[in-house]
Amino acid sequence: MRKLIVLLLALVLTACGVAPTPAPTPLPPPTAAPPEVVVVTVVVPATPMPQPTQEPPTPAPQVIVVTATPEAPQPAAPAAPAGGPIALPDDLGGGFFKNITISGDTIKLRCEPSSITFTATALNPYIVSVELWYRMEDQQGTWVTEWKNRGAMQTDNNGNFTLTFQVMDIHPDLRYYEKAWMDFQLVGLNKQNEPVGRSQKIVKQITYFKECK
DSSP states (O other), X not given: OHHHHHHHHHHHHHHHHHOOOOOOOOOOOOSSOOOOOOOOOOOOOOOOOOOOSSOXXXXXXXXXXXXXXXXXXXXXXXXXXXXXXEEOOGGGGTTTEEEEEESOSEEESSSSOOEEEEEEEEOSTTXXXXXXXXXXXXXXXXXXXXXXXXXXXXXXXXXEEEEEEEGGXXXXXXXXXXEEEEEEEEEEEOTTSOXXXXXXXXXXXXXXXXXXX
16 A cells, blocks of 8 residues: 555656646737827817908988978178279278278279279377378389378368379379389378378289270
């Protein structure tokens, strides 16, 4: 019995010591490379909203229809009589005269009209008399004469003055112009015959003709 046990142990130890280690089974060769995963980041730009090509429509304005009853036509102002006085601007009075008028804008040596009437109202109470001075300014050249004193104007003692200027009142030395402006100026005097104030030099308002035109 003991021999049987020893024999079995020997067999077991022999089997354990000489039994060949089985070779590892080789792995099968790879059939294909594993796929490479590529991650691509794509930036997509935001698409701008299209701008309107036209302005927003403007609301149509409201149309208000008003029916008015026409008024009766006003009567026309009566026309000034032909050849009436010509009123000059008050600022030509220089602050000393107003209501300056001339009866016409032409004076002729050999034809009518051969006179012009001047009127003016003094604004300064110390002006008791007014002298009219004049000069001739050639319209066909550059000559201008010196000032001449026509004399005192008539007064109504209420500050109003008038003078009728005849063509023959023009100094003989100043009548030879064929066509000229007759400029004038008013000079206000006090009781001592001293100048108180003057109008502006009123120029190119009156035309002098030597011949009939």
